[in-house]
Amino acid sequence: MSTPDKTPPSHFIRQIITKDVSEGKNGGQVATRFPPEPNGFLHIGHAKSICLNFGLASEYDGTCNLRFDDTNPEKESDEYISAIKSDVEWLGFEWAGDIRYASSYFDKLHGYAVQLIEKGLAYVESLTADEMREYRGTLTEPGKNSPYRDRSIDENLDLFARMKAGEFDQGSMVLRAKIDMSSGNINMRDPVIYRILKVEHHQTGSDWCIYPMYDFTHCISDAIEGITHSVCTLEFEAHRPLYDWVLDALETPSHPQQIEFARLNLNYTITSKRKLKQLVDENVVSGWDDPRMPTIAGLRRRGYTSSSIRNFCEMIGVTKSDGTVDMGMLEFSIRDDLDKNAPRAMCVLQPLKVVIENYPADARETLSVSAHPKNEAMGVREIHFTKELYIDQNDFAEVPPPKFKRLIEGGEVRLRGSYVIKCNEVLKDADGNVIELRCSYDENTLGKKPEGRKVKGVVHWVSAETAVDAEVRMYDRLFTSENPDGDKEVSFLDVVNPESLVVLQGCKAEPGLAKAQPEKPYQFEREGYFVLDGKDASSDMLVFNRTVTLRDSWAKISG
RNA sequence: UGCCGAGUAGCUCAACGGGUAGAGCGCAGCACUUUGAAUGCUGUUGUUGUGAGUUCGAAUCUCAUCUCGGCUGCCA
Numbered sequence: 001m002s003t004p005d006k007t008p009p010s011h012f013i014r015q016i017i018t019k020d021v022s023e024g025k026n027g028g029q030v031a032t033r034f035p036p037e038p039n040g041f042l043h044i045g046h047a048k049s050i051c052l053n054f055g056l057a058s059e060y061d062g063t064c065n066l067r068f069d070d071t072n073p074e075k076e077s078d079e080y081i082s083a084i085k086s087d088v089e090w091l092g093f094e095w096a097g098d099i100r101y102a103s104s105y106f107d108k109l110h111g112y113a114v115q116l117i118e119k120g121l122a123y124v125e126s127l128t129a130d131e132m133r134e135y136r137g138t139l140t141e142p143g144k145n146s147p148y149r150d151r152s153i154d155e156n157l158d159l160f161a162r163m164k165a166g167e168f169d170q171g172s173m174v175l176r177a178k179i180d181m182s183s184g185n186i187n188m189r190d191p192v193i194y195r196i197l198k199v200e201h202h203q204t205g206s207d208w209c210i211y212p213m214y215d216f217t218h219c220i221s222d223a224i225e226g227i228t229h230s231v232c233t234l235e236f237e238a239h240r241p242l243y244d245w246v247l248d249a250l251e252t253p254s255h256p257q258q259i260e261f262a263r264l265n266l267n268y269t270i271t272s273k274r275k276l277k278q279l280v281d282e283n284v285v286s287g288w289d290d291p292r293m294p295t296i297a298g299l300r301r302r303g304y305t306s307s308s309i310r311n312f313c314e315m316i317g318v319t320k321s322d323g324t325v326d327m328g329m330l331e332f333s334i335r336d337d338l339d340k341n342a343p344r345a346m347c348v349l350q351p352l353k354v355v356i357e358n359y360p361a362d363a364r365e366t367l368s369v370s371a372h373p374k375n376e377a378m379g380v381r382e383i384h385f386t387k388e389l390y391i392d393q394n395d396f397a398e399v400p401p402p403k404f405k406r407l408i409e410g411g412e413v414r415l416r417g418s419y420v421i422k423c424n425e426v427l428k429d430a431d432g433n434v435i436e437l438r439c440s441y442d443e444n445t446l447g448k449k450p451e452g453r454k455v456k457g458v459v460h461w462v463s464a465e466t467a468v469d470a471e472v473r474m475y476d477r478l479f480t481s482e483n484p485d486g487d488k489e490v491s492f493l494d495v496v497n498p499e500s501l502v503v504l505q506g507c508k509a510e511p512g513l514a515k516a517q518p519e520k521p522y523q524f525e526r527e528g529y530f531v532l533d534g535k536d537a538s539s540d541m542l543v544f545n546r547t548v549t550l551r552d553s554w555a556k557i558s559g
Numbered sequence: 560u561g562c563c564g565a566g567u568a569g570c571u572c573a574a575c576g577g578g579u580a581g582a583g584c585g586c587a588g589c590a591c592u593u594u595g596a597a598u599g600c601u602g603u604u605g606u607u608g609u610g611a612g613u614u615c616g617a618a619u620c621u622c623a624u625c626u627c628g629g630c631u632g633c634c635a
Contacts, residue, residue, distance in 0.1 A: 011573095035635090037634085125633090129632085133632090137631075139562080173633090187630075211633095235628095235629055237629070238563060315583070321565045322564085324570080325570070325571060329585095415593090416594065420593090556595095558595095
């Protein structure tokens with residue numbers, strides 16, 4: 001990516017912070033946080049938030065905390081915590097100090113809840129969940145006060161203490177903030193702030209049987225950590241009045257400012273942790289890190305680089321309008337990166353044998369080919385020219401379509417980095433399938449244009465003698481629908497692309513590819529960008545994942 | 560028939576003390592080319608959701624109206 005002296009474009013959050021800093025608000029400091037719930041893997045939408053929060057912190061010379069918002073032990077687990085940590089690190093960000101956990105504030109949170117009760121601003125509710133729903137009213141009708149709303153402070157204190165002590169059954173009581181049952185904002189209709197959950201917590205074990213709700217926890221956690229700008233997504237907009245209410249009601253160390261931005265939507269993909277989990281649980285994909293998943297782990301295994309993802313996040317901007325980004329943008333950002341940084345290699349995906357009739361059977365020439373056409377610093381690689389070669393089946397046509405410029409019977413083509421060959425004869429099997437091409441090479445065309453004619457086509461190839469076998473996994477978008485989630489009649493599970501993974505066996509790779517490493521991408525010339533699979537490749541079997549194809553204007557011409 | 564938010568090129572975004580709209584992606588064409596890639600050049604599309612008003616002048620200010628999104632978990 002070309003980034004010289006390019007200041008990042010401003011957006012509304014940068015403007016707010018710039019203004020705050022210049023006015024000396026918060027002592028001119030900036031402190032943000034990225035607060036995932038450990039209930040699934042992070043996805044590309046989280047990457048946007050991570051880049052925003054950590055990016056803002058570093059731009060303003062501030063800090064960004066990584067805090068697990070772990071207030072619902074029923075859905076959370078430790079395995080997600082470690083996955084999230086490594087995703088954030090891989091993206092290239094460093095959190096300030098130790099990792100934070102909302103659960104480590106449980107004592108303080110409990111104290112604040114007691115403080116709220118003492119101020120007459122919270123009460124213990126004994127209505128059932130169903131009754132509470134009825135009392136809450138609807139979007140167009142106000143709610144009505146609970147008969148338990150006016151319990152005395154002492155009674156509330158006693159009841160809350162006994163909730164904490166485990167005297168009551170799960171679901172029998174909750175602690176509610178006493179705000180306004182007629183508010184137009186349903187979040188303000190006496191929201192629940194503590195519930196009984198007789199569940200072990202992955203961090204605090206069996207210390208607690210009551211757990212604070214998000215709205216109560218998040219703002220206080222931010223305040224405890226001295227967060228200055230609490231950046232979150234649009235769906236929390238209606239929660240902001242509650243965020244502010246809690247902090248105004250309590251004597252907290254600070255009062256951060258919540259700012260909402262539009263979450264990322266990408267076409268042809270889903271960014272819902274719940275649905276992503278469903279794909280994993282129902283074995284539609286091989287796991288959270290399946291290369292087709294829009295998770296950070298999946299993109300990483302697929303061959304995306306962290307810088308391409310960071311770049312993408314900068315490219316799409318930050319606003320309050322809820323739009324859908326074209327997949328093409330993500331693909332642009334990875335191609336842009338890999339075109340510059342991935343060494344080139346040749347790999348024949350669907351081999352077709354080629355025999356050079358005028359080349360001696362026992363000869364072998366070693367050719368030095370540059371690893372990158374525009375970057376000599378990347379060095380050279382060695383490939384071999386021998387009597388028997390492979391080219392791709394797609395690069396030969398018995399009946400060429402219009403404008404076809406690869407190999408045809410009687411025609412010539414350049415073998416990339418090598419000689420021009422001519423196809424003299426086509427051999428077929430009993431079913432009429434082309435199984436071998438008998439060709440001749442022009443010995444005067446190595447590094448030279450052929451004399452007296454023009455050869456337009458260039459084709460990738462490999463020596464049958466020195467090529468190494470490989471499995472290549474051709475990945476494509478996971479869904480056939482632009483908006484897999486958009487149709488209420490059709491489940492996203494029904495629009496999974498059956499060709500999102502096509503496994504090619506018996507591919508022939510140039511010998512240097514035997515030393516491929518995970519996360520070290522290559523461009524397979526004329527095919528796309530590929531990377532060794534980090535999980536399934538072994539010392540005796542190369543397995544490559546296709547990250548993305550090359551731009552393909554031929555596909556547009558040929559349909 | 561509530562509250563909140565958003566509506567600028569196909570997509571993502573700029574234009575922020577009012578002066579008839581720009582970029583990236585995409586797309587098209589040309590050049591170059593031992594990747595039908597990359598690169599370079601050129602070009603493309605907008606009655607700034609709509610209708611009024613203020614003004615010499617409005618994407619920017621005012622009013623009205625329409626459309627879309629979020630909100631009725633003891634989820635986050």
